Amino acid sequence: MEILNWQYGITYAILILTFLSSHEFGHYFAARYYGIQTTLPYYIPFPFPIALNFGTMGAVIRIKEPVTSKKALFDIGIAGPIAGFIVCCIFLIIGLETLPGKEYVYQIHPEYLQNGNGEIPMSGLYFGDTLLYSLFSKLFANPNGFLPPMNEIYHYPFLNVGWFGLFVTAMNLLPMGQLDGGHITYSIFGTKGHYAVSRAFFWLLLILGLLGAMYEWYLYLDETNATTILTGFGRSIYLFFQYFFAKFPILKGMWTGWLVWAILAKFVIRLKHPPVENEDDIGTTRKMLGIFALIMLLGSFSINAIYII
Numbered sequence: 001m002e003i004l005n006w007q008y009g010i011t012y013a014i015l016i017l018t019f020l021s022s023h024e025f026g027h028y029f030a031a032r033y034y035g036i037q038t039t040l041p042y043y044i045p046f047p048f049p050i051a052l053n054f055g056t057m058g059a060v061i062r063i064k065e066p067v068t069s070k071k072a073l074f075d076i077g078i079a080g081p082i083a084g085f086i087v088c089c090i091f092l093i094i095g096l097e098t099l100p101g102k103e104y105v106y107q108i109h110p111e112y113l114q115n116g117n118g119e120i121p122m123s124g125l126y127f128g129d130t131l132l133y134s135l136f137s138k139l140f141a142n143p144n145g146f147l148p149p150m151n152e153i154y155h156y157p158f159l160n161v162g163w164f165g166l167f168v169t170a171m172n173l174l175p176m177g178q179l180d181g182g183h184i185t186y187s188i189f190g191t192k193g194h195y196a197v198s199r200a201f202f203w204l205l206l207i208l209g210l211l212g213a214m215y216e217w218y219l220y221l222d223e224t225n226a227t228t229i230l231t232g233f234g235r236s237i238y239l240f241f242q243y244f245f246a247k248f249p250i251l252k253g254m255w256t257g258w259l260v261w262a263i264l265a266k267f268v269i270r271l272k273h274p275p276v277e278n279e280d281d282i283g284t285t286r287k288m289l290g291i292f293a294l295i296m297l298l299g300s301f302s303i304n305a306i307y308i309i
Contacts, residue, residue: 008157013055015161017043019087020059023169026083028061030076037064054164069278070187074286077183078293081169085296088165092133095158096140105148108155123309124151127163128255128302130170135299151309166300171261173297176201177269181297186273187282188290198271202262208303209259211251214241255305 024041031038044057067073105120106113112120127150141147153159175185176198186194218241245252265271 012157012161015091015157016054016056016164019084019091019161019165019168020056022087023080023084023165023172024059024061026079026081027076030079031061031063031067034067034072034075036067036072036076038062039064058168066277068276070276070280070282071278071286073183073276074187074282074290077180077187078289081173081180081293081296082289084165084169085300088162088169089132089136091158091165092136092162093140095156095162096136098158099141099145099147099156102146105152105155120149120152122149122151125154126151126253126304126307126309127153127160128253128304128306130163130166130300130302132166132299133163167302167305170297170300170302173293173300174201174205174261174265176265177271178273179269181293182269182273184290184293188287190279191273191275194273195271198265198273202265202271205258205262205265208254209256209262212254212256212304212307213259215245215252215254216256218242218245253304253307253309255303255307257305258303 020043021041028038028040039062041059041061043059046055046057063076067076102118106118109120112118129150137147148156148159153163172179173181173184175181175194182194182198185197189197218238221238
């Protein structure tokens, strides 16, 4: 651990806390607007130095009394994602507009110059690309400058937190159970419509997660030469995977974590949304905001999320 590099950690910590605070205080102020008692945000640290550690498990607020109308439920549900989304977009714009040259990476990884010709390895921990990140890269990064590959953006606090915040926003906007996206979907479509959408997304996440697990198993067999001892049915399965992933390369690298999310949604979060007392229609303006929530989800969602090559 490089204690002398604390200034880099401070920048990251301030940015990640700014994102978490904007999201949770979005919920908080929306709830207070309706006179609903709620706690201030609880920040959940995660300091253990293990893989994929962003230093936090997020933040939560606790609403102390029932939300009694669809309008209030919608406003509270969407306020957090919109606030966090805006902050992350600002982070990405700042990060892309102020990108240093390639020498910045060489200062961190001098071995790229010492052991090769300066090329950045294609292996390592990758952050999955998203529609929004790709769009912003084209709009705000210097077209003649250096754009770090997705396996190096963790060295750039604004890009790292911007990507991570959008990823968290996308997970919160999944239209399932009592996630923020679940509140929004229930407020627009009601009980039956919400449950239908929730089930569809459960199956989508389950399939994506299973594809990720299948590909990891296929790579393990391939890299360990275990295929030489496979016979019969086992070898047939391996050959099927080999053909399948060669035929559909876009399905490589799916995030196995979606399988975990599908299980959590099914058995912990639950797919159904409890009814509210006042089910009056939320109106056209809020439904338009619901479309914006869908745009946020699609722009921030990454099917391969975080993966290793």
